[in-house]
Amino acid sequence: MGKLSLSGLALWLLCSAAYAQETPADFAVQVPLAVSGAGPWYRLELPLAVQLRARQADLSDVRVFSAAGEAQAYALSRQPAQRSESRHVADVKWFPLYAADTHEALPGVVMKSTSEGTLLEIRPSTPQAQQVLRGWVLDASAIKAPLQQLSLDWSREQEGFQRFSIEASDDLQHWTPWGDGQVARLSFADERVEQHDVNLPGRSARYLRLVWQGQAAPQLTSAKLVSATSSSLPMPLVWSQPLAGTRLKAGEYSWQLPTGLNIERLRVALNQPNTLAPVTLSGRRDSQQAWQPLSNGLLYRLAQNGQDVVQDELPLPGQVVTELKLQVDERGGGLGVEAPALRFAVRATQLVFLARGEPPFTLALGNASVKAANLPLTTLIPDYSAERFKTLGQAKVAGEVVVKTAAVAAAPEAGADWKKLGLWAVLLLGVAALGGMAYSLLRKPQAKP
Incomplete structure (x- = not known):
């Protein structure tokens, strides 16, 4: 019986280790939230500055926790064209x-x-x-x-x-x-x-x-x-702060984005009057990939009737990129020696969570290894409709964003290694216990007929 109990304990420990629940400490960034209005569902429009701290482009590492550290069920609404x-x-x-x-x-x-x-x-x-x-x-x-x-x-x-x-x-x-x-x-x-x-x-x-x-x-x-x-309207665009770039050579500039983003529009700073620049824009997800064409057009800032006429935006297809490159036909005068500042726009993202437990609630993100945990809106809210969505309670960022230091932020990765070692130890313990039970049964004398 002792060996059987040991085996059962080993299997229980194995399952517990395999399905260990995430905690706020597993994420590099914590953002305090305040809720208002009718619950138990609350919707939060994620500020772009917060989104840029995510470690995964599709926001798979976003979570919401209660005051006791209990993970909340949630859904993301970020599709650019959820409409017929x-x-x-x-x-x-x-x-x-x-x-x-x-x-x-x-x-x-x-x-x-x-x-x-x-x-x-x-x-x-x-x-x-x-x-x-x-x-x-x-x-x-x-x-x-x-x-x-x-x-x-x-x-x-x-x-x-x-x-x-x-x-x-x-x-x-x-x-x-x-x-x-x-x-x-x-x-x-x-x-x-x-x-x-x-x-x-x-x-x-x-x-x-x-x-x-x-x-x-x-x-x-x-x-x-x-x-x-x-049937419905897309989420509005959210613009970033100006992003500095690098001049690669005459008429060619590049920008490194904070993370992989589904960019839908770009705005190039045209600081000099009477600028005329036919351009081609390319992008890629990492430095090992070849550049892929994304857009082209004519950028200009020209004086007409005493005022500036400006066209400084380019539409993009919305695919994920981390690097951008702009090639300028310099027969129009170019864009200067220094790379122009760049602003990018992405679709606003709303997070809806089902509040369980006591506030205050915390938004956590910044973990490159966790898997997506969001549900479809129709699953999170069984009687979901566009009208119902508008009546949900509101959640807002309610304080300073807490970012772990490099040593603390690295702790989850080190912790993950210890979890793997512990998991293997428990697995070997369980196998040894089962082996002991089998050996005991084989040594037991068979009953005489």
């Missing part, structure tokens, strides 16, 4: 807007539409208003879905930048600002560079009014609107 989207491109009619001069804020016009909302005509309120073409009104009354993008084409004789304000209306009387738009047609090094598309805020409107700022409007030859319907 249907896009449609439609040609729309355009109507001219005239004004007395290019400094008049809004042309005085009379607009007429049918009972269904289709625009019939726009005529100047006074004869003098026909002197200068100031803009255009687009008829989007046939489009019922939210407007995502505007695409314009204009007379090829008119080159340069076209900058205009965008306003939306449903009744031709009340107009809502939708920001500014900018398109361009440039000749550069025997090549033509054209930019036709302008992003819209994703709202519905019957009419759009485009008014050129401080200049006459060009003659349009085409106007298209892209509309889209989607």
Whole structure:
């Protein structure tokens, strides 16, 4: 019986060692949290500065613990496009807007539409208003879905930048600002560079009014609107602080990211006025890999009508990279001897946890060896819905981020080695106990028939 008890104890110790629970001490960074609102589920928007302290690009090393060190069940919501989207491109009619001069804020016009909302005509309120073409009104009354993008084409004789304000209306009387738009047609090094598309805020409107700022409007030859319907909106983008880079050679710069990141946009600092730079951006996950092309485009900062016209952003596909390289066609003047500062944008990440135990709760991260422990949102919240998600309690960072010193941060790795040694010792002990039991049974004399 003694040997049997020893074997059972060995197996119990083996299982306990194999499934030892993680503790906050296993992670290099601890962040105190404060909760408010209705529980027991709480959602936390992870600050980018905190995310950058993770040791795994997919945030597999993120955990939440109670005051007693008990791990909490949690889920991550960080997908950039958790939505089904249907896009449609439609040609729309355009109507001219005239004004007395290019400094008049809004042309005085009379607009007429049918009972269904289709625009019939726009005529100047006074004869003098026909002197200068100031803009255009687009008829989007046939489009019922939210407007995502505007695409314009204009007379090829008119080159340069076209900058205009965008306003939306449903009744031709009340107009809502939708920001500014900018398109361009440039000749550069025997090549033509054209930019036709302008992003819209994703709202519905019957009419759009485009008014050129401080200049006459060009003659349009085409106007298209892209509309889209989607089941949900993506998480917003979160921008980093400026990141210093390194000049590799003339017209070539590189940046090392704090960790592997799913970057979706880049912003390059254009400090010098009258900068024009066709660029190609590449990335890779580590220095052993070959560079992979990610994006290309035209960056510029040019003076026009007394103000700077700036295009300093590049879209990216959102794949994980740790290094970036920018190659510049220096026929446009380049970006200077020093590498420009770089800012990157990633999708905001929300963490939802089911509170169990007593507060205060602690967010822990910074362990390169642990496995992912997050659940799907639909598992964590059985009756999950987008509406339910908005009603969850809130969690926020409530104090200083605690970072272990190098010696302490290395302790989990050393601890992991001792756990392995202990696990092997328990395993050998169990095998020895089983061997002893087998030997005892073999020596036991067989009963006579």
